[in-house]
Amino acid sequence: MKPEQVHKLVADLVAIPSVNPLDGPVGNGRGEAEVAAHIEAVLKEAGVEAELREALPGRPNVVARVPGQSDEIVWFDAHLDTVSAEGMAFEPFEAKVENGKLRGRGAADDKASVAAMMAALIAVAEGGGKPPKTVIFTATADEEYQMRGLMSLLEGGMTATTAIVGEPSGLEIVIAHKGVARFRMATSGKAVHSSRPDDGVNAIYRMGKVLTAIDAYAKGGVGRETHPMLGRATLSVGVIRGGEYVNVVPDRCEVEVDRRLAPDEDARRAIADVRDYLTNALQEDVGLKVSAPELTIPGMSISSEHALVQAVAGVVREVTGKAPLSGMQGTTHAGQLMQAGIPAVVFGPGQMGQSHTATEELALEQLEQAAAVYERLMRNGCQ
Ligand SMILES: [Zn+2]
Structure with missing residues (x-):
């Protein structure tokens, strides 16, 4: 595929807003349906088998396939949704190109990878001849x-021999990243009129003590081990809620906690460690309740000696002249895939650190190189 065609693929994707609606209504640029339908149409037009499969109401995944010589499957995955485009430094869906860079919400995260994978898939399908493994x-x-x-795809039974996220x-070839566990902590008290505060128990003051302790805990180094690529685990309190009226002593205060996990760390044990620490550190009963995790996303790590890592590194070196292995602090789909028993690495165009910023941009040269890498991996079966 010519560079201009690959550039057009990503520009068209950026021009279709697909902001994650969280659990709100879809439509008006929120939700993935429009960009998914576009991708399905482009792939079908190029003769690639493609379909939409609903993941959530009105929010489909695109699933495409190029049959190979064997039943073994190499799975290429990238995501449709973006974070919000509010507060960006420029018009987020214009997909303007300047000095070899395309800017816009999703330009790097993650429409660059989607476009590069589409380009590779189309090239393989149009090239004729079956790749060694089904893609x-x-x-x-x-x-x-x-x-x-x-x-929803994993629960539906989708599997593969290897995966590229x-x-x-x-x-860079990411062979380790952290996971995350999100949970809540609450303190309780006794509500009374604020004119007689001594008759009540202020849950916000109690939470203040918890927060002082948790701050010291987080600064002292979280988790039991230091990962060679990722360093220590972390903990951050991101949301606090408490009290309803200024003239009432509050009987409840709650915080939401984001605990980043080392690749092999167990979320429940990590949270139990927080609770044990607080139980010891607090000199008094503050009516503390620590919830089970509401969301857990596993981290991942794969050996640098693994055949998949070696295969990807070989191809990346052919295309770019180097093949650095690295770790990433954020979470990706590779954690879920590895947990499902599918060896995976993360590799894609766009600089780390561009994601979610007000000035998100993509170097088009990286897009072309990533498309070339994906195409070669599809053609050699990641081996
Ligand atoms: Zn992403």
Whole structure:
């Protein structure tokens, strides 16, 4: 595929807003349906088998396939949704190109990977002759929130011999990333009129003590081990709620906690460690309740000696002249895939650190190189 054609693929994707609606209504640029239908149409037009499969109401995944010589499957996945485009430094869906860079919401995360995988898939399909292994490409919904697009495919029985997850890795091969567990902590108290505060128990003051302790805990180094690529696990309190009226002593205060997990760390044990620490650190009963995790996304790590890593590194070196292996702090679909027993690496165009920024952009040269890498991996079966 010519570079201009690959550029057009990504520009067209960026021009179709697909902001994750979280659990709100879809439509008006929120939701993945429009961009999914576009991808399905482009692939079918090029003679690639493609279909939509609903992941959530009105929010489909795209599933495409090029049959190979064997039943073994190499799975290429990238996501359809983006984070919000509010507060961006320029018009987010114009897909304007300047100095070899295309800018816009989703330019790097993750429409660059979607476009590069589409280009590779079309090239393989049009080239004729079957690749050694069947190639599946999925463009998935809801990655930026709860990863339910990928989960619905895994729950539906989709599997593979190996997987490549397209995310902006700056053409580095990511072999380890963290996971995350989100949970809540609440303190309770006794509500009374604010004119007689001594008769009540202020749940917000109690939470203040919890927060002082948790701040010290987080600064002291979270988790039991230091990962060679990723360093220590982390903990951050992101939301606090408490009290309803200024003239009432509040009987409840709640915080939401984001605990980043080392690749092999167990979420429930990590949360139990937080609870145990607080139980010891707090000198008094503050009516503390620590919830079970509401959302857990596993981290991942794969050996640098693994055949998949070696195969990807070989191809990346052929195309770019180098093949750095790296770790990533954020989560990706590779964690879920590895948990399902599918060896996976993360590799894609767009610089790490561009994701979710007000000035998100994509170097088009990286897009072309990623498309070339994906095409070669599809043609050699990732081996
Ligand atoms: Zn992403």
